[in-house]
Amino acid sequence: MTAKHSRPTSPHLQVYKLPLTGIISISHRITGVLLSAGLLLVVMLFYALSQGEGTYAAMQSTVNFWLVKLIYWGFIYALFFHLCHGVRHLFWDVGDGFEPDKLNKYAKIELAAAFTLTLATWIFI
């Protein structure tokens, strides 16, 4: 028992402060799952379109509620974040960018790129 107590324990997620790269890694998963749930909403969108003008108008008045709009832009940011980190996964797949300083640098670039793309979407589209 005493020997067991003196052994180092693995970093439990509740007490272990994740580095930026760790936060981004789990965020990639979380956004992936959330975006999958968002697919349901996209299918509903196609349903509304197929039902004609009345259903489409009803759908539009719902999505123009501020809370729904906020969720919509949350989804857009999640999509861009998932896309940017996904691109980095593709770089990792070819064996590039594993050095610690590069990992942290690219983590910040990803977050900024996702934010910039969301902002650009908001301004230009």
Added chain:
Amino acid sequence: MINKLAIFGNGATKSATWHWLMQRITAVILIPLSFQLIVFLNLCMTAPFQQTVAWLKSPLNTICIEVWLLAVFYHSAIGLQVVIEDYVANQELQVKLIKVINLSFLFLAVAALFFIFRIM
């Protein structure tokens, strides 16, 4: 030759490699198509019915959105499978959940395509 064909079968390791590869291929396909999707979503949020339908009816847009649908549902199903495999310890439940996800995503993809054909 048999080994190469086996990736289409049920061999656990072979299908894992296949999934890994397809996850990457669909990811690359989805990068440009995501921008097309956002244009479409924005139209749905703001544009009048006729304009959105006209945009969707343009052949290039139809193809882009349909390919996006197929790629995204496949990409999503493979991704969720990995998440389920990592966090659901109960083997039986794990297999069942993956089957449920796969079947419902197949259903959703077919439904979405069906709705688009009705718009055309």
